[in-house]
Amino acid sequence: MIKTIGLVIRADNASATATAQRVVEHAQSKGLNWVVSAREGVPDGFVAAHSVELSELSAHCDLVMVIGGDGSMLGAARALAKADTPVLGVNRGSLGFLTDIRPEDAIQALDQALAGDCLIDRRNLIGVVVERDGERIASGSALNDIVLHKGNSARMLSFDVAVGGQKVYDAKADGLIVATPTGSTAYSLSAGGPILHPSLSAWVVVPMFPHTMADRPLVIGDDQILCLSITDQHQSLPLISCDGQTHISVMPGDRIMIRKLKEQLHLLHPGKDYNYYAVCREKLGWATRLGD
Numbered sequence: 001m002i003k004t005i006g007l008v009i010r011a012d013n014a015s016a017t018a019t020a021q022r023v024v025e026h027a028q029s030k031g032l033n034w035v036v037s038a039r040e041g042v043p044d045g046f047v048a049a050h051s052v053e054l055s056e057l058s059a060h061c062d063l064v065m066v067i068g069g070d071g072s073m074l075g076a077a078r079a080l081a082k083a084d085t086p087v088l089g090v091n092r093g094s095l096g097f098l099t100d101i102r103p104e105d106a107i108q109a110l111d112q113a114l115a116g117d118c119l120i121d122r123r124n125l126i127g128v129v130v131e132r133d134g135e136r137i138a139s140g141s142a143l144n145d146i147v148l149h150k151g152n153s154a155r156m157l158s159f160d161v162a163v164g165g166q167k168v169y170d171a172k173a174d175g176l177i178v179a180t181p182t183g184s185t186a187y188s189l190s191a192g193g194p195i196l197h198p199s200l201s202a203w204v205v206v207p208m209f210p211h212t213m214a215d216r217p218l219v220i221g222d223d224q225i226l227c228l229s230i231t232d233q234h235q236s237l238p239l240i241s242c243d244g245q246t247h248i249s250v251m252p253g254d255r256i257m258i259r260k261l262k263e264q265l266h267l268l269h270p271g272k273d274y275n276y277y278a279v280c281r282e283k284l285g286w287a288t289r290l291g292d
């Protein structure tokens with residue numbers, strides 16, 4: 001039973017704050033408690049007594065509504081997936097693949113979630129561990145993608161790729177994107193990768209500006225560990241980026257291991273007729289005629 005809802009918003013996004021205030025008023029009319037989390041501090045119109053850190057949000061609520069763009073959802077997903085807290089995404093950003101509920105439908109979406117009239121869309125997370133001289137030095141997680149990139153250097157990276165203990169290839173490129181099905185419509189897509197349906201247990205591995213055209217995007221199962229190692233010295237420290245929000249500096253000789261995590265984001269879609277292809281048609285402009 002849902003007794004408390006949590007709101008994740010950006011305090012500097014006036015439209016998101018306005019939508020959140022409407023949701024709070026409606027929640028109170030239903031006798032629900034509420035808390036809010038905003039990285040930038042307490043949003044206008046809210047009081048500190050109702051504010052909690054994102055890392056603690058799941059302990060305080062039974063349902064979360066993220067009001068913002070996909071970036072807000074990515075930041076929230078890594079924290080909320082650990083506790084299996086169901087999440088509604090209201091779009092107050094730009095594209096809105098994950099935050100696919102229109103602001104004007106936020107109240108109705110909340111009512112449907114309270115009534116259990118939602119489809120649960122379970123999205124897998126991906127994790128990375130970096131080892132140096134046999135010791136673990138850093139780790140991270142992502143909903144969309146984990147990216148190896150060259151940092152501030154203008155030189156290409158040289159690195160080895162192995163999957164499940166088997167060598168795939170030696171690469172020379174600006175970097176490598178390892179994307180989940182959720183992330184296959186993000187950075188990976190812009191780099192020429194295919195779109196993976198969210199129901200697939202797979203990743204797409206996309207070289208970034210490879211030196212040879214033989215290095216093409218590759219779809220692999222997500223049940224094996226993907227290992228990377230940088231094989232040459234570099235002018236600056238290469239980086240591992242998780243969802244473009246957290247970053248890890250790496251060095252030649254480091255062992256970079258990417259694997260599927262047990263945690264899943266429980267994304268709610270109001271009603272029972274959610275259609276992923278309809279989202280792609282809307283967001284990517286599929287099937288539009290020339291001149292439309």
